[in-house]
Amino acid sequence: MAKTVSALGIKAPNASILADNVVKHLDDPAETVVFLLSPGAEEGMEAVAGKHGYTLEITSAENHTEARMTPTGSTMEEIDVSGDFCPGPVITVGTILATLPVGERLKVTSTSADSIADIAAAVESSGSKVVKQGADGEKHYLIAEKAEKQESSQAVVARDRVLIAQSNGIGNAERAYATFLFAKAAQSMGKEVTVFLLMDGVSMARQGNAAVVKHPAFDRLDHLMDEVIRGGATVYACEMSAKFRGIGQADLVDGVRLAGAATYIQLLSDPANAVVNF
Template sequence: MAKKVKAPGIYAPGSIILTENIIKNMDDPDEGLIMELSPGGETGMDKVAAKYGYSLEISTSDNMVTSRMMPLNKKTEEIDVSGETCPGPAIIVGEMLSGMPSGDRLMVKTLSSDTLDDIAMVARSMGSKIVEKGVIGDRNYVIIEKAEKIQADGAAALNKDSVLIVQSNGIGNAERAYATFIFSKVALSMGKKVIIFTLMDGVSLVKKGNAAIVKHPDFERLDKLMGDVVKAGATIYACELSAKFRGIKPSDLAEGVKMAGAATYLELLSDPGNVIVNF
């Protein structure tokens, strides 16, 4: 996290001397420094930034000047997710982080501070770190530094990077049907393995053509969402017994869906590496 120092009432050149001393004594200068000063305290900060290899951004609000210095060797991309409906921001950020090299940074802006909490959770679960949070104008923001997830040894290695979603509700419960594939999409964007096991009425979701009739005005059609999840690498099973009860044959299943028996289901449930979600 970037170091933040409030120093009202200190003006140049005192603010310059203070800033240099802070930089010299920081545990990790690569994380950057934010100085909150009285107007006039920012004078000469451009020279300090250049001397120590930082970029400099100056902003003013409420009789306070903020000098924000970040390392020049860190490439930072910016994105504004204001107006995106959950889980859109989490998916967008997860996909962007997945495609970024380690060490690069992503600044995410949004009108909602609550959205940032969700985004921070995505970043941490992927092994990345939050280096700064704050407010610029009417936007809340967070800066994430991409890092590769480190796998621990032994008992600590149980990171539960696989999500098993069990769906026993059918097309008659649109909310639960959507939740299955929306949560799957978020998990996939976070780099997790996703397995969906449909049973009982849940198998009706994966019968050819059925998902196409489920449509919520705020989301894309369910069959499109299901197709996206399959293309992204999710594994979808239909319970063989439940399918037989409903006259559904393997040839009746939507593309990418496999039949599976009780042994597969129980094995998935007993796998300690799976986080289990029931809908």
């Protein structure tokens, strides 16, 4: 875990004197330290890092400079998602970031620039940050740093929840899969997910139906649904649509419950919900 020390407002060389004392008295000499500095106060930091056997990385943020001192020889976790396709890389990276302590970093590489760009958007949306992004030969990469999610201070409502409406059912396998693949991707980004099945969409929740949907590139649909539900998603089946098809609560798979029009309209009316339709 990285230790963050604010030295904002302290000019050089006093900022480096402070850094020297902090590093000298660390309880764990293998700990990474990030100093938040006023612009221009990084003078002398390289000497401090070298003195204590640390590698220094200077980055500029919006209103300050960050001096990151990492013990020489320490490594960050790395993962190569080449060959994996959307939303697999986003889910994988989100899952790993969720396990990292705040301040730790993850390097992600791929032969696909589009995949790295998609991952970068997911990382930023989850509240963590991309500290570096680029290409090295045929491989594209980014370095993500786990950060604590900050409460929005803006007047606008932060859309931290995703509502996925599905009205096609198992008759359209692509849309059926997309419903729960997008849900899983949203969960990996730290979003609260609700899936509302209506019209033919309720057929997906009838016991046994999703088990017959299997694409060679994906797991069976019922397994994917179960993962999303166990991941904390709320899944509703439209009561009216279910009645049209002779489906009752007892016919639904575990984790799916009937809900009426008012529930759906309330979800649609909630400004915190980003709505996706399939």
